[in-house]
Amino acid sequence: MTTLLHVAVSARDDRSHSRRGAQFVIAQLAQAAGGLRIIERDLAATPLPHPDAGFIEASLMPDAERTAAHRAQLALSETLIGELEAADAVLISTPVHNYTVPSALKAWIDLVVRPERTFRRTPKGKVGTLTDRTVLVVSASGGNFDGAHAQTDFLMPYLRYVFATVGIHQVAGIRLQNTARGADSAMQAFEGFRQELAARMLLMPLVA
Numbered sequence: 001m002t003t004l005l006h007v008a009v010s011a012r013d014d015r016s017h018s019r020r021g022a023q024f025v026i027a028q029l030a031q032a033a034g035g036l037r038i039i040e041r042d043l044a045a046t047p048l049p050h051p052d053a054g055f056i057e058a059s060l061m062p063d064a065e066r067t068a069a070h071r072a073q074l075a076l077s078e079t080l081i082g083e084l085e086a087a088d089a090v091l092i093s094t095p096v097h098n099y100t101v102p103s104a105l106k107a108w109i110d111l112v113v114r115p116e117r118t119f120r121r122t123p124k125g126k127v128g129t130l131t132d133r134t135v136l137v138v139s140a141s142g143g144n145f146d147g148a149h150a151q152t153d154f155l156m157p158y159l160r161y162v163f164a165t166v167g168i169h170q171v172a173g174i175r176l177q178n179t180a181r182g183a184d185s186a187m188q189a190f191e192g193f194r195q196e197l198a199a200r201m202l203l204m205p206l207v208a
Helices: 017-033 054-059 070-071 074-085 103-112 155-165 181-205
Strands: 001-006 037-041 087-096 119-122 125-129 134-140 170-176
Touching: 001 017, 001 054, 001 125, 001 134, 017 074, 017 134, 017 170, 017 181, 037 074, 037 103, 054 087, 070 074, 134 155, 134 181, 155 170, 170 181
Parallel strands: 001 037, 001 087, 087 134, 134 170
Antiparallel strands: 119 125
């Protein structure tokens, strides 16, 4: 059975456009896969801490020199990395905050991207240790990133770079845009999202 890790970021629960988009994706994947195991990591329901001095010290300590206290500092990080390792595909549903990732998602990234755990430093640069898998990012924004008066997109380039660092290179994004411009605009955004998802799944299925 295919395992999907869903990282949900929005704090708006049932009013969230990105969460609605993610639920539509999950329904389509479950139908296509004939069965789907979902690991839910809800960053709004269970907020993650940002790295503190204790975590940073433990993260940089060579494994052989870590104490029980160091390992306790890394326990949550290991859980999050384990969820990522267990997944055949990853779905991230997130709003765009100030042109990039919300702080809740940044905290998840900082706990997952760890030296000598999910990437190694080599003379040729950083090399990821995770097996490649498909990542789909469903993002929602009040403004638009296409056409006239388009905003600059810092979210997708950043996420592609982050995932490549840990060895994951198949990263795609679908946007729900102009969601803050009334109900009609939000409906149009979702219809465009549905059409793009259908086309993308034909070209690059998330699940085998």
